[in-house]
Amino acid sequence: EEDVATTIEYLVRLHAGETTMSVGSGDSAREIPVETDDIDHFGNRRLRTVGELIQNQVRVGLSRTERVVRERMTTQDVEAITPQTLINTRPITAAIREFFGTSQLSQFMDQHNPLAGLTHKRRLSALGPGGLSRERAGMEVRDVHPSHYGRMCPIETPEGPNIGLIGSLASYARVNPFGFIETPYRKVTEGVVTEQIDYLTADEEDRFVVAQANARLNEDGSFAEDRVLVRRKGGEVDLISPTGVEYIDVSPRQMVSVATAMIPFLEHDDANRALMGANMQRQSVPLLRSESPLVGTGMELRAAVDAGDVEV
Known part of the structure; x- marks a missing residue:
């Protein structure tokens, strides 16, 4: 009953244009913001497998x-x-x-090369029954959102009318039983990075302060610098003391898909050219005798093995 009453009060205050409301009583009383949900946030979008x-x-x-x-x-x-x-x-x-x-979602698997098949199996689509249509989809839906970090690749998407509506699952992401995409983070306790790995949904991640995977660490796992670059809810960036950090990324390639992670020196590429590179790798002709790349990123062996098409 209390939950229903609070929900109705929240909606009334939202309609009235108020920005905050108090919930709870006694010592547990606190102010919470009154705001509309962001429909593009991955905490409000679930995957239908x-x-x-x-x-x-x-x-x-x-x-x-x-x-x-x-x-x-x-x-x-x-x-x-x-x-x-x-x-x-x-x-x-x-x-x-x-x-x-x-069905619009039933397609012949792309088998030009092993990467093409692997990428096709990891594809995410906002189109199809129950989804959007190309004509109705606006700019906001197609755009990159902070909650995509570690869940959907911000680079690998088709060019043309489907841009932003078709995506690719990030390298370390997984789908939980409720259909929400989770991404792994290493737990930081009192400024020291531990081996504990927690998978967080976009909603859960908003509650924590997260550092980048390339933050410099000492031998004991503590941060080497006095100030650490972190991100907060909504993609806000800040420089804080190591003791305020709660999680750290597991890998620098956590935010990109398998195909994008195969681009050497990705951080030196323009995003538009990286998009073309990620898509065009899927069009290369496979070799009869597989060879290791002259310049690699470390993702090639794993992709070749997991595709299941290559003798390694």
Whole structure:
């Protein structure tokens, strides 16, 4: 009851244009900001995985089958009914076939080279049923958002009408059971970086102060400098004392996708050219006898092994 009352109060204050409200009572009383949700924030956007999409199609097929069974039960003789005469599996088969045959999200896998297949399996799309359309999608939806950090690559996206609507999962990101994308961070305790790794969603990350992976460390894991460059909620950047740091990135390539992480000296490239490089690697002709690259970033072996197409 209290939750419902607080929710209604929040909405009323939001509509009235107020900026803060007090919640709790006694010692636990505190002021919270009253603001509209950012619909582009990854805390408010969840991933519908392939399994969930097929599950929805099976549900459609089962409901059609149920309708057929109910009709047959009313028309057929009760004494002569058998499961075989009642149940027809065709609606379920048709629903699944419909998904794989006609859905916008069902595509032939790109197999130009091992990286193309791996990237295609890690693709994220805002298009399709229940999503956006190219025509309706504005600039805000397509733009890079601070909550994409470590979750969706800010570089690898198609050029043209799909720009920003089709993305690629970041190198270390994973999807939790609720469909939200998590990214790993190393825990920092009293200014010392520990081996503990926590996966955080975009909402959880907003509560913490996070340092970059390239921050200089001493042998014992403590920060080598008096001031550490960190980021806070909303992408705010700050220089603070090491004791104020709560997490640190696990790797400098955490924010980019597998294909983008294969570009040597990525930080010296213009973002537009890096986008072209990430996309064009997928178009290269594979070798009959695989060779290691002359200039690599360390991502090549892992990508080749995980693609499952290459003898290493």
